[in-house]
Amino acid sequence: MVHLGPKKPQARKGSMADVPRELMDEIHQLEDMFTADSETLRKVVKHFIDELNKGLTKKGGNIPMIPGWVMEFPTGKESGNYLAIDLGGTNLRVVLVKLSGKHTFDTTQSKYKLPHDMRTTKHQEELWSFIADSLKDFMVEQELLNTKDTLPLGFTFSYPASQNKINEGILQRWTKGFDIPNVEGHDVVPLLQNEISKRELPIEIVALINDTVGTLVASYYTDPETKMGVIFGTGVNGAFYDVVSDIEKLEGKLADDIPNDSPMAINCEYGSFDNEHLVLPRTKYDVIVDEQSPRPGQQAFEKMTSGYYLGELLRLVLVELNEKGLMLKGQDLTKLKQPYIMDTSYPARIEDDPFENLEDTDDIFQKDFGVKTTLPERKLIRRLCELIGTRAARLAVCGIAAICQKRGYKTGHIAADGSVYNKYPGFKEAAAKGLRDIYGWTGDASNDPIIIVPAEDGSGAGAAVIAALSEKRIAEGKSLGIIGA
Structure with missing residues (x-):
């Protein structure tokens, strides 16, 4: 900005x-x-x-x-706790969004500065590890680690990515100074989810959004x-x-x-x-x-x-x-x-x-x-x-x-x-x-x-509301996108 x-x-x-x-x-x-x-x-x-x-x-x-791939209008009655992350050019923003179900929400957030060399690291695992570690730190801060329920996460990924469904994003090309090999042409969702799972964090990425x-x-x-x-x-x-x-x-x-x-x-x-x-x-x-x-x-x-x-x-x-x-x-x-x-x-x-x-x-x-x-x-x-x-x-x-x-x-x-x-x-x-x-x-x-x-906060609250809508589709067994995706 x-x-x-x-x-x-x-x-x-x-x-x-x-x-x-x-x-x-x-x-x-x-x-x-x-x-x-x-x-x-x-x-x-x-x-x-x-x-x-x-x-x-x-x-x-x-x-x-x-x-x-957002195929519902929010009703304003969506409720619950959701995580949202926004990967920017210099910072990672992690947000806990509490949807009230009454057209309002509360947010708590922390920013984590990307290490200087992270945008051009030769090992893509370092980026996803950094994000997963930041999520873990945030959950410790907010006393969320002992939660019994899996927290749905909305991932704001503002880089050119193609999507056949809401919970995938195939990176077309890096922008904003990023140039990390072996990510372009790949779905970034499982790359991050894999590092989250390694840390046994109760988090599931349910939506990748613009x-x-x-x-x-x-x-x-x-x-x-x-x-x-x-x-x-x-x-x-x-x-x-x-x-x-x-x-x-x-x-x-x-x-x-x-x-x-x-x-x-x-x-x-x-x-x-x-x-x-x-x-x-x-x-x-x-x-x-x-x-x-x-x-x-x-x-x-x-x-x-x-x-x-x-x-x-x-x-x-x-x-x-x-x-x-x-x-x-x-x-x-x-x-x-x-x-x-x-x-x-x-x-x-x-x-x-x-x-x-x-x-x-x-x-x-x-x-x-x-x-x-x-x-x-x-x-x-x-x-x-x-x-x-x-x-x-x-x-x-x-x-x-x-x-x-x-x-x-x-x-x-x-x-x-x-x-x-x-x-x-x-x-x-x-x-x-x-x-x-x-x-x-x-x-x-x-x-x-x-x-x-x-506007309201799109990369925080918006990611959370979209995660809520996606979670509902998944629970109802509805399709998330293109046939076979």
Whole structure:
């Protein structure tokens, strides 16, 4: 996740009266370039719906639309104690979730720092042993070792994995700096369960989940008005419930006891929307970001909306304006010319600068980049940050509108999580305004029929609720996925 720092009071915008004409001309050009108007958003949504549908066909498309094998809606009455683990890039999070059965839950958690070399160990057993040992330590802390009942565990594994059923995950490729041999192409569930069993821990892995699906299910548990789970963070993603009869690529593959009208949670992975560059309003800076990325032509939507790229877009514009002789003249921009030297905390802090003379912005550029700025330059920088952040929010909600229109949702709550949603100044307001513009809603925004709300903990509570639903299916002897899986 991107760390954006503490929230400050919303900054005062200030006057542009003292900005020289040549900089004002640039500001107007940037406004034209980075503004996504209502008509553009509606075009994006229309194409988005087509791409979502294409992803469910046997042929497939840019958007993977991965079945999550959660085939029930939580009722909010699920109860009991569940374990959840979330394997991140730097920490393992272990959570004890107590589902009340009354649409509420309590959590207790501990974090265990991954040893520095663990992500590239040559022996995959070391990773699973570390997780099993951490689980044992947690159970000792929580006095759970003497429990008579086996504790069901939900495993949030946010790495590309294919699933033919809820309690398996075949790793396709490592990401987030992991590169451990003999795991890709294998089901990670028995690899971990084997180490748990060696320690005689009363734990059974009953579900392997994606964090966005977890966000959907955890939020539905506490709020049945939930229609989607979305992440606006380092990446961007959405999850929702479709219906089996509309998922062509599952035709003929499902067990007989999974009816056509069964719900199915879908992990969209829609950061790859519009890889063909047909509708997204890309600027020359978006093109540069794409061309200089490790995977050009992929993740087109993510590169315009997610936290990983917003600071880089800002940096590219500033370097070009300097090269055109319009700002930061005669200074050494060596630091500023380093790709990705600006993460998303930079535009966030600049937008949050509470001072009329943008004093915090001046400090940032002097301390971090050794560059002095004039007040008119800071006003341009500030306006550029607003444009980049607002465009990201407005484009990001096109995925929400597309799924709501595809599924015929007229009302509902969209459960959102992620560092950009939670911490980027003005993002929530710009996202809500984007939805209003797509739908043409007028009047009091608090009465909007579809609203974005803060999500519940997807990788903790969500994993637990999914474990509860899976445990119930297992107890009832129901199928968990594809025939023979």
